[in-house]
């Protein structure tokens with residue numbers, strides 16, 4: 695979970711990196727704002743994953759199932775909150791994690 699300190703640090707780091715690479719203050723501010731918006735979106739989706747809501751779309755059911763698998767069964771896998779793309783890239787994706795979670799009767 696990204697904390698507000700992590701979000702601020704990430705925005706500052708992305709701002710500094712964009713400024714050093716491009717030399718454009720406008721671009722650096724834009725990059726920092728995009729990073730901040732993404733962090734906010736990530737936290738909102740993460741919050742939804744932890745709420746006791748019965749999701750209707752298959753995309754949300756799968757995302758929430760994978761995230762709950764992460765917290766309840768294996769904290770070393772399924773880190774993605776907005777998608778499983780990062781987990782697939784870094785090899786932490788659990789194939790069938792969502793289905794296994796469903797079989798436990800938790801959703």
Ligand SMILES: [Zn+2]
Nearest residue numbers: 740744761765
């Ligand atoms: Zn979580």
